[in-house]
Amino acid sequence: MKERIVIVGGGLSGLTLAYLLTKNNKEATVVEASSRLGGRIQTLKGSLETPLELGATWFSDMHGNLLSLIDELGLTKYPQFSKGISLFQTKSFEPPQKFFVPEAEAPSYRLKDGTQNLIDALAEKLNPKNIHLNTKVTAVTEHENGLLVETGQGEKLHADKVVLCLPPQLAGSQIRFSPPLPEAVSDILPSVQTWMAGSIKFVLEYAEPFWRKKDYSGMLFSHCGIVTEMYDHTNFEENKYGFTGFLNGGAASYSQEVRKEFVLKQLSELMGEEALHPVNYFDKIWSDEFVISEDQTVHRPHQNNGHPLLQENYMKGKLFFSGTESATEYGGYMEGAIRAAKNIFEKM
Numbered sequence: 373m374k375e376r377i378v379i380v381g382g383g384l385s386g387l388t389l390a391y392l393l394t395k396n397n398k399e400a401t402v403v404e405a406s407s408r409l410g411g412r413i414q415t416l417k418g419s420l421e422t423p424l425e426l427g428a429t430w431f432s433d434m435h436g437n438l439l440s441l442i443d444e445l446g447l448t449k450y451p452q453f454s455k456g457i458s459l460f461q462t463k464s465f466e467p468p469q470k471f472f473v474p475e476a477e478a479p480s481y482r483l484k485d486g487t488q489n490l491i492d493a494l495a496e497k498l499n500p501k502n503i504h505l506n507t508k509v510t511a512v513t514e515h516e517n518g519l520l521v522e523t524g525q526g527e528k529l530h531a532d533k534v535v536l537c538l539p540p541q542l543a544g545s546q547i548r549f550s551p552p553l554p555e556a557v558s559d560i561l562p563s564v565q566t567w568m569a570g571s572i573k574f575v576l577e578y579a580e581p582f583w584r585k586k587d588y589s590g591m592l593f594s595h596c597g598i599v600t601e602m603y604d605h606t607n608f609e610e611n612k613y614g615f616t617g618f619l620n621g622g623a624a625s626y627s628q629e630v631r632k633e634f635v636l637k638q639l640s641e642l643m644g645e646e647a648l649h650p651v652n653y654f655d656k657i658w659s660d661e662f663v664i665s666e667d668q669t670v671h672r673p674h675q676n677n678g679h680p681l682l683q684e685n686y687m688k689g690k691l692f693f694s695g696t697e698s699a700t701e702y703g704g705y706m707e708g709a710i711r712a713a714k715n716i717f718e719k720m
């Protein structure tokens with residue numbers, strides 16, 4: 373009989389692990405708390421069908437495992453557009469500084485049709501009956517020779533092995549382990565930073581790339597506006613246009629309508645009144661129950677990512693941590709999510 377493996381979390385790490393297991397004639401059930409796969413990867417389509425990234429967007433030549441997975445799945449990467457005048461706003465009462473990014477620099481890549489394509493391509497390789505959405509894991513209990521996984525919906529899944537592919541702080545706050553995890557482990561879980569938790573990403577869709585026509589790259593860094601960092605978000609085919617970037621943390625307390633108003637005001641002052649007429653504006657504050665735990669004790673970025681205790685197995689070799697925050701290198705990034713999955717796959 374095939375080993376029963378339950379993967380908690382249907383983000384990049386969980387789906388990569390499920391894909392690797394399936395490819396090697398093993399079976400795994402992916403249990404995902406939210407109503408969609410992808411976790412911190414989420415691509416929207418604008419009304420003009422522009423792929424708009426609310427979550428993970430960029431990668432580079434350093435991300436070898438991600439690049440091979442993209443190739444293996446037949447997906448296409450392309451460089452982030454950066455040609456033209458970029459802007460740096462140091463003070464609100466001074467004009468922005470203008471600079472050019474040299475083309476020779478190592479490029480940042482994006483995925484054609486959006487990062488969600490990676491998630492969809494992985495999910496397509498899995499048997500749909502092995503994916504359970506809207507199913508939050510609440511308990512993992514040692515049971516006879518295996519583990520019993522319980523969900524908020526009252527489901528009980530029997531497993532020989534369980535892999536936790538969710539931010540470690542959520543494993544600590546949302547899942548009751550019986551017997552409990554060693555104290556040293558439960559003590560560190562709230563202090564493992566979830567990369568990008570709390571950040572606010574916005575996307576804008578435009579009918580025309582008015583900034584490119586004025587020789588702007590669309591790249592903006594600001595110390596004084598609501599937009600702190602922004603990039604051109606034109607698609608691979610270069611026929612759908614937009615921007616994406618990050619807002620300053622304080623913007624979380626404004627309504628989305630107010631955030632949009634401030635973003636458009638800042639951009640119109642910098643690049644012209646055309647900025648005031650987008651086809652769409654969306655943003656997302658990444659601080660929901662699928663990312664962040666209320667009892668977290670985090671004081672710095674990447675805190676305890678790749679911690680040695682996350683490399684160990686528990687419950688007599690039946691329970692494992694995966695997910696990008698457990699990766700010893702590139703923890704927090706998409707590359708880390710894939711590395712963590714590969715690492716656990718080799719232990720299965």
Ligand SMILES: Cc1cc2nc3c(=O)[nH]c(=O)nc-3n(C[C@H](O)[C@H](O)[C@H](O)COP(=O)(O)OP(=O)(O)OC[C@H]3O[C@@H](n4cnc5c(N)ncnc54)[C@H](O)[C@@H]3O)c2cc1C
Pocket residue numbers: 380381382383384385386403404405406409410411412413426427428429430431507508509510537538539542546547567568569571572573658661662663694695696697704705706707708709
């Ligand atoms: C705004 C933003 C921008 C980013 N930009 C980049 C970038 O440009 N480049 C890059 O490399 N990385 C970026 N990242 C990071 C990247 O998104 C992550 O490294 C990667 O997606 C993590 O994958 P994961 O599978 O480890 O975790 P996640 O994507 O967090 O997946 C975990 C899954 O577990 C689910 N879950 C949570 N609790 C439970 C439970 N109790 N039971 C069942 N399921 C549960 C969640 O709903 C989620 O789907 C960004 C992240 C954000 C938020």
